[in-house]
Amino acid sequence: MWRRIQAIVGKEFIQLRRDRRTLAMMVMLPVLWLVAFGYAVNFDVETIRVVVVDEAKHSDSASFINQIKEEEDFKVTEKARMSEAKRTLEQGKRDVIIHFPKDYKQFPQNKRERIQIQVDGSRLFQAQSALRKLNGVLADVQQDSMQKMQRELQTTLMKSVSFGMGMDSPQWREMMKSLLPEKVAQLQKGLEKANKEQMESTMKRMEKALPKMDQIQPDVDVLYNPDLKSVSFMIPGLVGLVLIFITTLMTAMGVVREKERGTLEQLIVSPVSSFELLVGKLIPYCIIAVFDFLLVFAVGVWFFDVPFRGDLLPFLSVSCLFLLASLGIGLLISTVSQNQQQAMQLAILTLVPQFILSGFVFPLEAMPWGIRWLSYLMPLTYFIPISRGSFLKGVSPLTDEWGILALAIAAVLFLVLATIRFRRSLG
Amino acid sequence: MLNVKGVSYAYRGKKALDQVSFTLGEKKITALIGPDGAGKTTLLKVMAGLLRPSSGEVNGKDGMSLGYVSQFFGLYGEMSVQENLHFYGRLNGLTFRESTQRIEELLHWTGLESVIHREAGALSGGMKQKLSIAAAVLHRPDLLLLDEPTNGVDPVSRREMWRLLQSVAEGGTQIFAATQYLDEAAYCGRVILLHQGRILVEESPQQLLRDFPFRLLVIREAGHERVKWMDRIRKELTTGEVFSKGRDLYILHREGMSIQGRIKAILPSDKGLSLEEVEPGYEEVFTQRFQDADGGESR
Amino acid sequence: MIQLQSITKKFGDYTAVDQVNLSVEQGEICGLIGANGAGKTTLIRMMCGLLLPDGGEGRVLGFDIRHQQKAIRQQIGYMSQKFSLYPDLTVEENLRFYAALYGIHQGLEKRIASQIEAFRLEEVRQERVGRLPGGWLQRVAFASAQLHSPPLLFLDEPTSGVDPVTRRAFWEQLYRLADEGTTILVTTHVMDEAERCDHITMMNQGEVVAEGAVNQLKKEFARDEHTPLATLDELFIQLTGKGDHDGG
Numbered sequence: 001m002w003r004r005i006q007a008i009v010g011k012e013f014i015q016l017r018r019d020r021r022t023l024a025m026m027v028m029l030p031v032l033w034l035v036a037f038g039y040a041v042n043f044d045v046e047t048i049r050v051v052v053v054d055e056a057k058h059s060d061s062a063s064f065i066n067q068i069k070e071e072e073d074f075k076v077t078e079k080a081r082m083s084e085a086k087r088t089l090e091q092g093k094r095d096v097i098i099h100f101p102k103d104y105k106q107f108p109q110n111k112r113e114r115i116q117i118q119v120d121g122s123r124l125f126q127a128q129s130a131l132r133k134l135n136g137v138l139a140d141v142q143q144d145s146m147q148k149m150q151r152e153l154q155t156t157l158m159k160s161v162s163f164g165m166g167m168d169s170p171q172w173r174e175m176m177k178s179l180l181p182e183k184v185a186q187l188q189k190g191l192e193k194a195n196k197e198q199m200e201s202t203m204k205r206m207e208k209a210l211p212k213m214d215q216i217q218p219d220v221d222v223l224y225n226p227d228l229k230s231v232s233f234m235i236p237g238l239v240g241l242v243l244i245f246i247t248t249l250m251t252a253m254g255v256v257r258e259k260e261r262g263t264l265e266q267l268i269v270s271p272v273s274s275f276e277l278l279v280g281k282l283i284p285y286c287i288i289a290v291f292d293f294l295l296v297f298a299v300g301v302w303f304f305d306v307p308f309r310g311d312l313l314p315f316l317s318v319s320c321l322f323l324l325a326s327l328g329i330g331l332l333i334s335t336v337s338q339n340q341q342q343a344m345q346l347a348i349l350t351l352v353p354q355f356i357l358s359g360f361v362f363p364l365e366a367m368p369w370g371i372r373w374l375s376y377l378m379p380l381t382y383f384i385p386i387s388r389g390s391f392l393k394g395v396s397p398l399t400d401e402w403g404i405l406a407l408a409i410a411a412v413l414f415l416v417l418a419t420i421r422f423r424r425s426l427g
Numbered sequence: 428m429l430n431v432k433g434v435s436y437a438y439r440g441k442k443a444l445d446q447v448s449f450t451l452g453e454k455k456i457t458a459l460i461g462p463d464g465a466g467k468t469t470l471l472k473v474m475a476g477l478l479r480p481s482s483g484e485v486n487g488k489d490g491m492s493l494g495y496v497s498q499f500f501g502l503y504g505e506m507s508v509q510e511n512l513h514f515y516g517r518l519n520g521l522t523f524r525e526s527t528q529r530i531e532e533l534l535h536w537t538g539l540e541s542v543i544h545r546e547a548g549a550l551s552g553g554m555k556q557k558l559s560i561a562a563a564v565l566h567r568p569d570l571l572l573l574d575e576p577t578n579g580v581d582p583v584s585r586r587e588m589w590r591l592l593q594s595v596a597e598g599g600t601q602i603f604a605a606t607q608y609l610d611e612a613a614y615c616g617r618v619i620l621l622h623q624g625r626i627l628v629e630e631s632p633q634q635l636l637r638d639f640p641f642r643l644l645v646i647r648e649a650g651h652e653r654v655k656w657m658d659r660i661r662k663e664l665t666t667g668e669v670f671s672k673g674r675d676l677y678i679l680h681r682e683g684m685s686i687q688g689r690i691k692a693i694l695p696s697d698k699g700l701s702l703e704e705v706e707p708g709y710e711e712v713f714t715q716r717f718q719d720a721d722g723g724e725s726r
Numbered sequence: 727m728i729q730l731q732s733i734t735k736k737f738g739d740y741t742a743v744d745q746v747n748l749s750v751e752q753g754e755i756c757g758l759i760g761a762n763g764a765g766k767t768t769l770i771r772m773m774c775g776l777l778l779p780d781g782g783e784g785r786v787l788g789f790d791i792r793h794q795q796k797a798i799r800q801q802i803g804y805m806s807q808k809f810s811l812y813p814d815l816t817v818e819e820n821l822r823f824y825a826a827l828y829g830i831h832q833g834l835e836k837r838i839a840s841q842i843e844a845f846r847l848e849e850v851r852q853e854r855v856g857r858l859p860g861g862w863l864q865r866v867a868f869a870s871a872q873l874h875s876p877p878l879l880f881l882d883e884p885t886s887g888v889d890p891v892t893r894r895a896f897w898e899q900l901y902r903l904a905d906e907g908t909t910i911l912v913t914t915h916v917m918d919e920a921e922r923c924d925h926i927t928m929m930n931q932g933e934v935v936a937e938g939a940v941n942q943l944k945k946e947f948a949r950d951e952h953t954p955l956a957t958l959d960e961l962f963i964q965l966t967g968k969g970d971h972d973g974g
Contacts, residue, residue: 006517011503011506015503262500262501266495266562267518462890464859673921
């Protein structure tokens with residue numbers, strides 16, 4: 001039995017070695033994806049190009065603008081009119097317009113007095129990070145001006161307290177003249193003390209009433225992916241995607257190619273059993289898939305600095321389960337297809353939804369229920385959280401019992417179905 | 428001894444094989460002759476175990492080793508001649524040493540020695556066929572099934588192919604080969620004529636030739652008047668067959684009927700047309716059988 | 727009808743057709759014989775105006791094969807080995823399609839009716855071509871190839887694979903057309919088809935190795951004067967030597 005399996009495995013490798021295009025695809029595809037998802041599909045926006053239109057032209061708006069200019073991430077230009085600013089947005093030269101209307105006030109009472117911000121929503125990621133950053137800056141600016149206001153309030157209050165006592169008034173001075181100098185000093189001291197106490201209590205009350213400015217901003221602390229880098233988010237998903245793409249495509253092609261060329265008949269007529277044939281065909285694809293898996297893993301960890309915080313061994317074993325499930329899918333496709341073209345179409349038909357619906361890019365939670373249950377039919381949906389957990393959180397994959405169970409069911413189901421179909425197609 | 432018993436095969440409501448029965452006996456080479464669509468491939472696949480018959484059975488295959496050469500090149504084009512042969516050797520349970528030794532023998536015997544390292548896909552049609560046969564007989568099977576091994580092959584390679592098969596048969600292998608070339612019957616100990624899924628005749632070809640109850644007359648160089656004469660002779664003779672082949676006109680008639688005089692009377696004397704009698708060949712024999720099976724519907 | 731003088735075609739270093747001369751008279755059935763790769767298809771493609779020769783001159787139906795390809799294609803009929811029919815159209819729809827392709831408007835109905843009758847296609851008229859067995863396909867393909875009554879017909883292995891009875895009947899159709907003046911060029915590697923031609927040109931590795939009337943050639947290459955070769959197989963074996971031993 002081993003001799004025949006060996007013969008088939010050997011043959012597959014000879015074929016692979018000769019079929020440069022397929023081989024190249026299998027090595028290049030993961031690398032290409034890594035580059036694409038690691039660099040090109042970068043959802044992090046570095047600089048935000050801002051155009052400012054200042055129609056208010058007073059000190060408040062000017063100081064605001066100065067503050068924005070000091071921000072590192074903003075590249076600011078000014079335009080005199082809104083229409084010009086809009087054009088730069090349309091042409092994609094700028095990401096955001098900050099507009100100070102004529103009636104702009106630092107502490108607006110109505111809409112006309114407020115800052116207006118316009119963002120190019122057609123470039124989703126730029127818009128989102130522009131808004132995020134702008135909100136930060138606005139909060140800073142507001143905090144500053146609030147603090148300024150507070151200080152101003154304090155000084156006016158101080159003034160008004162002493163003024164209320166009338167210590168600088170002419171009557172007071174007259175009264176003082178009629179008193180003994182020691183008494184005056186004593187009285188003054190006492191009054192000042194009382195004044196001070198009163199003022200302090202007023203201040204305290206005021207402080208309580210006014211929001212504490214440094215407390216306004218929420219204290220955000222990013223866990224697991226502290227830099228919020230897309231790469232760190234993508235690579236763990238990519239590991240799964242590469243596995244499923246390579247195995248599904250290769251196995252789907254593998255059997256049907258022999259069917260199409262007529263070589264399958266030769267194999268059936270020979271003493272090789274369908275089990276031996278199956279095993280012999282799957283082993284090479286497993287090896288290649290594992291190689292690709294390790295390739296993506298290594299490049300992710302060493303080149304893109306994606307952390308791997310979990311345990312390697314449990315993760316590898318869960319990945320194998322996932323691998324078996326995708327081999328099963330590929331094999332099933334191969335047995336129901338008549339030719340390579342059909343197999344290719346079917347493979348794409350199963351792969352593209354997994355790409356979109358598995359949570360690889362788009363969050364599962366954002367999908368409506370009708371679509372989400374489709375997601376739950378796909379092995380990749382279960383593998384991605386496990387992979388992300390292992391990479392980023394350091395969670396052992398073994399804690400996700402339901403995910404593992406789902407993967408195990410998928411592996412058994414697809415492999416058994418494929419084997420039954422395969423045996424039947426052999427007659 | 429392989430015994431095919433009442434085998435029928437239907438595909439999408441169409442009967443490809445209809446109650447086919449025969450036994451492969453002591454005759455070493457059997458030709459399965461029939462046109463495209465007669466059911467040759469289906470019958471071979473049933474015999475090879477690639478198709479399950481709708482009814483009937485194939486007996487006596489237990490413990491019999493099998494070689495099968497399909498109509499299409501069933502080897503791996505991107506692998507070399509040697510790699511292909513090794514693969515099939517191992518698949519059939521030969522050890523590396525056994526397989527190496529056998530390959531050497533076969534390469535010598537098929538004349539493929541000079542191309543052992545060439546990719547199988549780059550071989551010419553005739554060499555591909557030889558390689559397919561070599562791969563199928565590596566393990567010295569008891570029965571070798573071949574589906575049109577000479578289709579699309581030039582006459583030179585065809586003749587070599589049959590010589591090869593004859594020597595395989597001498598080595599103790601039963602050969603069952605489908606072909607659409609009627610003249611290849613000459614290489615076989617027995618022919619089975621298949622027509623629309625049914626066996627028309629099963630006999631030794633020499634016997635068929637001997638039993639053929641027709642004589643063949645030929646008018647040489649009828650040239651561009653062949654159709655004209657053909658129509659006239661048909662009108663004159665109500666039985667027999669008149670057909671043209673190239674510039675010659677053939678008249679097939681039942682033995683014992685003297686028609687030469689009647690035909691000579693039709694032909695003009697000034698054109699120098701002569702009437703001669705020739706030996707009918709396999710083509711005439713089989714065509715006649717097929718025509719009888721069609722019930723004369725075709726004419 | 728066809729005159730070719732030293733036609734040559736190269737693909738890179740490979741000479742597919744080497745200095746071929748060919749002359750076919752009206753009403754003749756000429757066979758272009760050779761193994762696969764002998765250069766038959768390349769030669770045919772040049773005659774149909776689908777490929778330009780690298781050297782030599784040629785006229786087909788009086789038109790220059792270098793400059794008047796369009797006129798040639800309008801006038802010829804072509805039936806390929808694969809029978810260029812649409813499997814998802816019915817027999818009649820296929821015929822109508824080819825009629826439209828060649829711009830037959832006048833007497834279209836009559837023409838189609840006569841073809842259907844001549845090739846006994848009445849019972850399969852409304853059948854999808856893809857569901858017909860091989861023998862029918864060949865008839866439908868031939869009916870559509872000469873729907874526009876071309877004076878010159880190119881046929882690529884028209885009867886390989888059909889049963890001998892159908893083959894004989896098909897060739898009778900060809901003889902009728904030829905005797906009425908249609909010129910027919912058949913390419914084939916099957917000697918049984920070659921035997922049925924009036925005249926053959928045998929090619930090997932791009933070159934013409936023999937040319938002449940079939941009966942003439944059988945006499946010419948006979949081992950002794952009185953017994954001509956029985957089949958063209960023997961002629962082929964003599965002329966191409968070892969066949970394709972070297973795999974070239």
